[in-house]
Amino acid sequence: MVIMAKLVTLILLLEAMVASSFPGRLSMDYYVMSCAFVEPVVRNIVNQALEDDPNLAAGLIRMHFHDCFIQGCDGSILIDSTKDNTAEKDSPGNLSLRGYEVIDKIKEELEAQCPGVVSCADIIALAARDAVFFAEGPYYDIPKGRRDGSRSKIEDTINLPFPTFNASELIRVFGQRGFTPREIVALSGAHTLGVARCASFKNRISGGQAIDPTLVDSEFAESLSRTCSAGDNAEQAFDATKNVFDNLYFDALTRNNGLLTSDQTLYTHPQTKNFVEAYAFNQAMFFFDFQQAMVRMGLLDVKQGSNGQVRVNCRKVN
Template identity: 40%
Template structure:
């Protein structure tokens, strides 16, 4: 099942799919046989594709997967404090007011929002890709195994709706997720930390990225450390991040394996009672039995060393030769946790962000903006490094006609020289019209 990506047809009314026969696949020597995803040629040519509007936009999904892989990563330096000072002055106040209300109604909300941020950012960057709803024939990050129990989506939607009424097309869903987590941490007794904004929303939501990148509850500690180091964290920052995230909220019994690693006997008996029988699938256990709704690193470290944490990974941290000294140090000096956790949250919130003109600002957080134009024109999105076989119905060097309908052309763009892949998302989702032909979607590389 392919990853879900923009653009796509109208969800309410299926797009006609004419009978299109695939043209002959270009051979390795063909100028149209361009690099595949993960094997991107930095000198790949860019091409112009003109595709019939009758063609289902979902056929272009892989194009955007390729585009996302080719795009250069933005740095945290592209974000800024008070990013919305002029464009939407009350943006952060609106987020904070909503989070305050939700946590007052349900204190456990803080844990859900913190987890939502981690699962969005750690999978493939802080880009709100976790918010996209899957379609019947397309997967999305939300469907990944580790994300099945993630919550807080409706809170993000509520905030987005209010922001759209005040400042249309301005505040990204990715920033809303990051701001909500920041406020949730503070309201749950955790530290305040700076959060620059200016993130943009992704054009891809890939279930495989989440399945492959999100750590499981029983991941070996050396592998966990490696995963965090690959994303720029130290072992100490990793421990602080897990301590903050695992000191609040609850965990489903299905993720608890009491016998996987040593557990304090009395705690083992209590867990077994809570999660036995029918409760195995539906039961919930508090992550921190002493202060379940407070971001409390000190309590977490003590419980880890006492072998009284429900998740296997937390107990493993207290046994591993690399992390056990860190746990003991922070348990004896709990004041070290606060600044380290704040620093780790800042780094987490800036992982692989999309900024500038890349990506888009979604109108609805659970849906990509639809760049497929109405009959009056066409939108332009930027692509490169495409395997023509992935564009069904397009044959190299000409227009393929089936049932009297012109379904597309594939030809080198005039004046396109060698150079890096075109930046992702320039013009994507912005509704710009560059073609007067009726009922067509035009994708143009370079420029």
């Protein structure tokens, strides 16, 4: 009887350990001994910054995606170009990223509290998570312990998905990173926040006419033309509530009002359409799937041990 009880306790303990540790020695309590206040520090600075400018929530979430998709989640998006190297952040697909100053501020505070301990890659992941919550989205716990990379090259950003991609292309490129069509739809739901510039959707219209077969709503096509009449940098929101994390993005897709080709296409493909409909109907389901997919995205090719470093200044390799 006693042996049995001990066995059960052991199994439960092992299960708990497995549940809290992730590939690459990431864990939920990674900084508990070395920098116990990392999460409140990040949260406070993110909250302050977003109170001043709520648009930055979108920027921080997108930054995490662009970091993880190129060279893994290693903070490489933050590295500044030098005279010998043009970094990821200066590629056309990254020029409209925003929120770098928020990350700098967090890093400065953490370096003051626990020097050389918290990686820039973890800071981006935590800031993105807190930005989702600030915008009224779901809150989720994320494993920590990512190390920073030292490579950041403009040419690597060719691997970012293009806004002109159709669903089959999205399924292929995300599939190469191990994501399912369901996860692609959930992650695209990040477009419930923020804006795109005309440059990102002008492929859909020509001379005021829709030339993208997924652009079937003529009034919406007109609104895209109107935005573009103000130039390539003119912005349009993805949905009616650009600073609120909700399911209106999916509602827009079901009404054929998706902003990018890569958005609207999700409502045309048999492997993604049902999820668009489900999330438009059920926000709780979207929130649940989004958290899970974000945790998985945050584990992409994470560096461990001597494969990485903890940068002292997120903009420079040590």
